[in-house]
Amino acid sequence: xxxxHFLHVPGxxxxxxxxxxxxxxxxxxxxxxxFPSLALPLFEQLKKLFKTTTGQAxxxxxxxxxxxxxxxxxxxxxxxxxxxxxxxxxSHLWIDLARRHGLEVQVIEEAWGTGVSxxxxxxxxxxxxxxxxxxxxxxxxETATGVSxxxxxxxxxxxxxxxxALLFVDGVSSIGSIDFRMDEWGVDGAITGSQKGLxxxxxxxxxxxxxxxxxxxxxxxxxxxxxxxxxxxxxxxxANKDGYFPYTPSLxxxxxxxxxxxxxxxxxxxxxxxxxxxxxGGVRAAVLEGWKLKLCAQAPEWYSDTVSAIMVPEGFNGxxxxxxxxKRYNLALGAGLSQVAGKxxxxxxxxxxxxxxxxxxxxxxxxxxxxxxxxVEPGSGAAAAEEFYRGATAEAAKQAA
Ligand code: PLP
Numbered sequence: 001x002x003x004x005h006f007l008h009v010p011g012x013x014x015x016x017x018x019x020x021x022x023x024x025x026x027x028x029x030x031x032x033x034x035f036p037s038l039a040l041p042l043f044e045q046l047k048k049l050f051k052t053t054t055g056q057a058x059x060x061x062x063x064x065x066x067x068x069x070x071x072x073x074x075x076x077x078x079x080x081x082x083x084x085x086x087x088x089x090x091s092h093l094w095i096d097l098a099r100r101h102g103l104e105v106q107v108i109e110e111a112w113g114t115g116v117s118x119x120x121x122x123x124x125x126x127x128x129x130x131x132x133x134x135x136x137x138x139x140x141x142e143t144a145t146g147v148s149x150x151x152x153x154x155x156x157x158x159x160x161x162x163x164x165a166l167l168f169v170d171g172v173s174s175i176g177s178i179d180f181r182m183d184e185w186g187v188d189g190a191i192t193g194s195q196k197g198l199x200x201x202x203x204x205x206x207x208x209x210x211x212x213x214x215x216x217x218x219x220x221x222x223x224x225x226x227x228x229x230x231x232x233x234x235x236x237x238x239a240n241k242d243g244y245f246p247y248t249p250s251l252x253x254x255x256x257x258x259x260x261x262x263x264x265x266x267x268x269x270x271x272x273x274x275x276x277x278x279x280x281g282g283v284r285a286a287v288l289e290g291w292k293l294k295l296c297a298q299a300p301e302w303y304s305d306t307v308s309a310i311m312v313p314e315g316f317n318g319x320x321x322x323x324x325x326x327k328r329y330n331l332a333l334g335a336g337l338s339q340v341a342g343k344x345x346x347x348x349x350x351x352x353x354x355x356x357x358x359x360x361x362x363x364x365x366x367x368x369x370x371x372x373x374x375x376v377e378p379g380s381g382a383a384a385a386e387e388f389y390r391g392a393t394a395e396a397a398k399q400a401a
Pocket of ligand 1: 011063064065066090139141142143144170171172173193202
């Protein structure tokens with residue numbers, strides 16, 4: 001089918017033309033005297049993205065998975081205990097990665113469709129009288145179920161338990177789209193990838209370490225450190241301080257990152273977060289009011305502003321909606337993973353996005369659902385979203401007046 005492809009998976013997201021243009025350049029010598037003028041400002045700009053003045057940002061040629069590994073292996077010793085909540089495929093995979101690195105993971109199982117419970121974290125930390133737990137692992141936005149957790153509340157729970165554990169946050173599908181405050185929330189290790197809120201192709205594993213995490217890393221180095229070579233932040237620190245990398249960086253991605261960050265700061269991070277909230281509101285209106293279907297996220301407190309996971313009615317397979325949307329309407333939707341495979345499909349609504357792009361995803365999903373026999377009222381999703389956007393816009397105009 002001619003015409004454009006509609007990419008609505010929750011990452012990779014659409015790359016804006018400005019970023020594509022910025023990446024379209026001849027290769028350069030990454031050891032040239034000019035290179036630091038590209039690299040050095042990037043580290044500073046990333047600190048603004050993470051909202052930290054004291055942390056240190058790192059850019060690995062990797063993905064979010066590599067960032068998971070970087071933050072754990074640079075701060076912990078083999079056999080250390082960490083605490084993690086599991087409520088979706090990505091929180092599960094981080095736990096799996098930690099275990100495969102020889103960490104002991106104390107898992108709090110939460111229902112899929114809910115998120116991290118600050119109370120459960122608090123109780124687990126209070127029970128840990130010896131302070132054996134070295135870090136708490138939190139996925140801020142569980143992309144598999146469309147669930148966001150409250151990182152500030154988790155920090156309060158750790159403080160209330162008077163526990164010294166480090167706080168590590170996976171912000172792969174939230175940072176740059178949903179509010180994140182490294183310093184204010186006392187986050188010690190924050191990670192993301194390039195292909196979601198940063199509107200770039202995959203290929204950069206970005207992380208930020210607090211001073212406390214860097215010091216913990218020094219301690220761990222003296223005491224049975226976890227193995228790492230490629231992800232060793234000491235090698236990075238040595239080269240980065242002069243604006244270089246210990247190995248060959250991806251030049252196009254670095255130029256793209258510079259442009260993407262410029263775009264986010266031009267719009268203003270708070271406006272970017274508000275836009276994501278507003279666009280997500282329209283998608284949720286389509287699902288709940290238009291189609292009268294359910295989200296996987298069980299209550300508004302868990303709703304994600306970057307991805308909506310939509311439960312298909314009993315007797316239908318979410319994979320059939322996705323396949324029909326892709327083959328017939330040129331629309332890419334996200335699949336249900338693991339425990340929720342077949343039970344849902346996901347609309348990603350993050351990155352370089354506006355109302356009409358969301359309406360296309362809604363209408364395409366609706367057509368695909370109807371084609372496979374799911375009974376939703378024709379036009380009901382778009383109508384509900386349209387009403388939401390018009391109402392929300394009117395409200396914003398009233399407030400601005
Ligand atoms: N964490 C979350 C929340 C994710 O959504 C993803 C990927 O979608 C990852 C981690 C893994 O990232 P990557 O695929 O970039 O390795």
